[in-house]
């Protein structure tokens with residue numbers, strides 16, 4: 001039996017960051033599907049008091065909040081270090097992980113992703129174009145800043161893959177499936193090249209919405 005259980009919803013970008021970390025480390029895991037309508041159920045709130053995914057279980061240790069989970073996995077698992085040893089590169093990684101949570105997701109990617117993908121695909125909702133238009137200026141600021149931070153480097157904290165890339169890749173890949181992506185990144189060829197590099201990684205290919213849904217169905 002696998003030591004790690006990931007409770008999540010197939011397609012969840014935050015959940016995918018946890019799966020990516022496990023995949024990059026070569027660690028086996030069990031995917032426990034959370035049904036979207038049950039996030040406020042007593043059973044799920046016992047796992048995650050704020051009613052979100054993902055949640056990690058490692059033996060008798062349970063943890064929520066994606067950044068905490070991926071840092072924990074990087075500390076306990078052998079395999080390539082996903083946190084730079086250099087203090088400045090590590091600080092850059094931390095900064096970008098916070099940019100992901102506070103500026104990219106909140107009020108930008110969550111709205112566009114929900115309106116374009118999650119709502120129509122999972123809940124049968126119609127896209128609210130005004131809601132998207134309202135967050136586009138903020139999304140533009142965030143994507144411009146991400147492109148500036150990336151610059152000419154291979155990865156966000158330098159030449160080595162780090163947890164920042166594993167947090168950002170699922171959110172940006174999700175956004176790249178929407179019609180907003182091309183105009184938002186028209187000035188950011190480096191961001192598109194980084195996303196293509198990330199998408200080619202085995203960890204990304206193993207954690208697509210379809211792959212994870214199949215994994216959940218088989219469990």
Ligand SMILES: N[C@@H](CCC(=O)N[C@@H](CS)C(=O)NCC(=O)O)C(=O)O
Pocket residue numbers: 012013014015039051052053054064065066067101
């Ligand atoms: N701060 C949380 C955010 C997790 C999050 O927002 N997850 C989304 C799915 S990607 C979710 O559970 N959404 C359900 C909801 O907002 O009700 C983390 O880092 O894990």
